[in-house]
Amino acid sequence: MYSTKLTESGIEPEFGPFGPAVLKPYSRTRFATDGRALLKVYVGIDPEGRRLREATTIERAALRGISVPTVLATGNGEGRSWTVFRTVAGKPCSTGTPEAAEEYIGHVMAVSGRLHRPTAGATPGSGWGTPQASPRPASPRQFLLDQFSARCRWLPSWKVLAEALQPIDTHRVVHLHGDLKPEHLLVDGKRLHVVDWEASACGPAVLDYIDVAFHLVRDLLYEGVPAGHVPIDLLTRLPFSGPVLAWRLLLWLDRRRTQDIDLVSTHDIHQIAAEEQAAPAYRSLAQMVEFLRAANVPR
Structure with missing residues (x-):
């Protein structure tokens, strides 16, 4: 089960440090420098709805035998919605x-x-x-x-x-x-x-x-x-x-x-x-x- 109690200010010490952001139309993503985690910040259309939808769906997709990234932590704060994923190879x-x-x-x-x-x-x-x-x-x-x-x-x-x-x-x-x-x-x-x-x-x-x-x-x-x-x-x-x-x-x-x-x-x-x-x-x-x-x- 992923963490929902971690604040955004606690992401960097727990999973980072993170590298430069990759800008996409509806997200900003940053990989941890050790390669073990990915931080996604949702922007644009319904950020909070997309955050909740992704975290919930990933759990259910895994139950269907689909290989998906693990959600390590997710939440919102400082006006932003975010999720930290464990990176997957490939x-x-x-x-x-x-x-x-x-x-x-x-x-x-x-x-x-x-x-x-x-x-x-x-x-x-x-x-x-x-x-x-x-x-x-x-x-x-x-x-x-x-x-x-x-x-x-x-x-x-x-x-x-x-x-x-x-x-x-x-x-x-x-x-x-x-x-x-x-x-x-x-x-x-x-x-x-x-x-x-x-x-x-x-x-x-x-x-x-x-x-x-x-x-x-x-x-x-x-x-x-x-x-x-x-x-x-x-x-x-x-x-x-x-x-x-x-x-x-x-x-x-x-x-x-x-x-x-x-x-x-x-x-x-x-x-x-x-x-x-x-x-x-x-x-x-x-x-x-x-x-x-x-x-x-x-x-």
Whole structure:
């Protein structure tokens, strides 16, 4: 059981000293100079909620046989939310070659096999916690729509997306990691460690798979890989949903500059959402991402 009594001022003497901070959009991380611990300070969107979600989910993921970093201490103070993890060995997955990308997708499928087991009583929402008693729990579709900022409800494409997402309500609700990027899967010989659980949630399993596919397409294109070299055939091995892919594209843009989401038209969203086959949908996504990159949309 991790410590919740340690104050932030006590972190350095107990687990440090720590090296320079690595800055990410929603966190600041520092490794102990002896390599045994990692300090994460949550910033940006809902720091305290993400701290609590990650610490709780890690304990539950371990019970599912998933190798995760141990939480040594966690808390908040001096206006900041933080967690100290025991570091785990391993190198992040890579997508730099076709062989590496295939290995990465294999690891995703292995982790998902443990994550996406049927879960009695699970309802859509952030984290894996016990759902609050509610006469009207959120539907999977409403959970997805609630991820957007309020301004998106005035977009011409909002109605198209909301209608397209209706079938998602028939999907079984399971536990999700929420951010299975290559850098969150650390390979140590034959062992796989899964880190960064702050985006964990409950929802349809296809959310994890679409997130993986979206990141792979976007990140390869932003690294300068030609669209024709993106491994579309590899991505078709993952479960697919056109409406969820359209949702993921809009969510990315909603979290960038205010004007970026206006670069995607209602026709673009309908084209992806209405596609029943994964390969043409991912090709359309690649074309859109190439256009958005040329328009200087931040990655």
